[in-house]
Amino acid sequence: MLGAGLNAYRRGSLGELPERHTRLRRLLQERWLAGVTHTLGDALPAPRRTALSLLVLMRWGLSQLRPDQSPGLEGIEEHAWLASTSWRPLLAIACHHGFLPVPSFPSRYHRRADESPIENLCGLWAIGHSTLYRYLDKGRRQLIDVFADPAPTGIQRLQLRRAAHAELRALFQPEAGWQAWHGAQARTALMNGGVADALWHFWQAGDFGGLFDALHHHGTEVAGSPESDALLEAVEVESPLSPAERFELALRRAQIWRYRHDSVREEEALRRGLRQAHDLADPLRLGVAHAAIARFHETRDRDRAFACYEEAVEHLRRVLSETGHPERMRAVQEYASCVVRLAWLHLRRNNPRAKALLDQAQQLGREHDLPGDILAPLEQTWGEYWRCLGDTGRALEHKHKALIVYERLGDQRAVLNTYRNLSLIYGEARDFERALDYGRRVIDAAREMMVEPDVLAGAHGNLGVAYFYLGQLDQAIDQYQEALRIEETAGLRAHLGASHYNLAEAYYKRFQHKGQRDDEVLGDRHAAMAARLSAEDNTPGLGSSVRTLKEETLGTSSGPDRLIPVEYAAHFEEMADIQRLRTSLAMPQGAAQQVRAHLAIARAYLAIAAKERESALALAQRHGLQEDFGPELDALRQAFTRDLTREQRLSQTWAEHSDDLLRSDRRQLVLAHVLAQGSINKSTYAEVAVVSLATASKHLGLLAERGLLVQTGKGPSTRYLLADGPVPNRTPPILGMPAPGSAF
Incomplete structure (x- = not known):
């Protein structure tokens, strides 16, 4: 078939070749010509477009034989013609079939006027016909190797497009100009499902907004295209992109890596986008970047995802406060998207705060003309909300509304x-x-x-x-x-707990039906994993369901994804203690035991109040609002000092004397660990406070100097105790749910 193509070109009948060889036409179109044809678009009639596509393909294939790997067949130097034998297979086949003329080198060889390319090359190289035909045969074999691959690589496809575009510009001049013509071709390609073709034409039109929209809305198709990486790399390297456009391209490329399951490259692209947003000092793009990073962590680290979304919302609010901001509408859309995603994360933790966020997003939808790619996730999340409440009818209604919008968006x-x-x-x-x-x-x-x-x-x-x-x-x-x-x-760490729960449930049920001991053991193993992950990932609904799973034989369990009361979601450990203690008060017991239970309940509520106060203080300090809330804080401080528990006294003392060493949240974690375990060592401090071992050693020494801790033991057995005496045992958590890091 390759020989037929070469001979057809020499006879001037290349455009007729596909009609005579249907198998060749199908093979070329499927593997090689689709991108070339769509690059030429509607500029030429179909027969002429076919002939030009084949010509581009043949010339490109021959250019792949160049030893210097340069594109095209132009610019071959005199040394290559006269002295380099590695060029001779290409030159022999290209000249013999008419793709290249043999240049005149009178100082080397005087040719006759009617001399054929074969005779000319034999004289130029001082070789016989048999040697030249060996070069021809070698050139054909090399050309066959070029086209023998099942499909061209992304770089090869891009080279073919460039070659086709160069040929087209020499033959055709659109009436409305090249930019308008490429824009029209891009829109047509999108309508026909040719995303790679659309990206090419958007690039050539200089319409980077259209290119980014195509990447956003058709990311799945782009991720599956073998050409997209080479094309986007060329866009990034060769185009005069503004810093804001480079930022958008980084986020779109991160999306493609996500679809390809390449988390390493996805995170690299997101970090690059965040750096570019910082360089721009643009709150809008900082918000967009943090939201994209939060999306990355949703299935890996939900705590980090929450923090990133809150950071994104903070930046976006700055834009929303500027009434005349040129991109305020985009900020509204990004803000609404973050609110919806936060609602989804709250639902994953069975937290009913999701409804307030969904109502806020709904209100934004009424106030602004939000696009479908925000309204659809809103419907999706409403559906999940009603599913978690057990209302499958309303859940299905919202899910199908979302599906209709997504299908319309493509x-x-x-x-x-x-x-x-x-x-x-x-x-x-x-x-x-x-x-x-x-x-x-x-x-x-x-x-x-x-x-x-x-x-x-x-x-x-x-x-x-x-x-x-x-x-x-x-x-x-x-x-x-x-x-x-x-x-x-x-x-996807965030999903592991639910999968282990499901496996435990299925193994227990099969054990119930078949009585195989192995199923019970496997159920216990997966239940233990689910409980551990629940404790580590702060998903109390899952932990509570796992604890009762086996005891209730799976018949009456409410499941791991039903909403829990608001205070449980905010203060699970304390509220779990309170529930357990309230249950104990309902049982017959002595007066002393009842007194202890009431006092323990009081301590739990004080712990909740302390946490809320710390959150308020941290927020006020972050925004410089301490003076605005001075009277409220003084009144709260007086209420606290009237009857502080030991834990609160320690928390206040530590806050006064270790604020330069630890942030509030990490200080509370360290203190909680010492209260729970009675002591702490260097390695545990480093893990809890998220510092290096050297920093942990320094911190512990300073805390001991300041009278907050007391060192005991030497070497590996060194421990640090609280400075005010022995630590009482803490009340165990509800229903025996494992504390973080413990076994089930």
């Missing part, structure tokens, strides 16, 4: 994510046929395109839920295990 990734959520809700509604159908749609799509690991893992987990309700426990366990495997591979 956001395939979000469509698949909604399928995943619908699979879970239909399973809970006992509509197992639809639950299985929506879950399988996600898994089937993952065979054809890039699907984010959390979406794919969630689909497997939701199929497991459906199989569990159907009583098909073997299939449920298989799906749960696949979800767990994906989460562990992708580092």
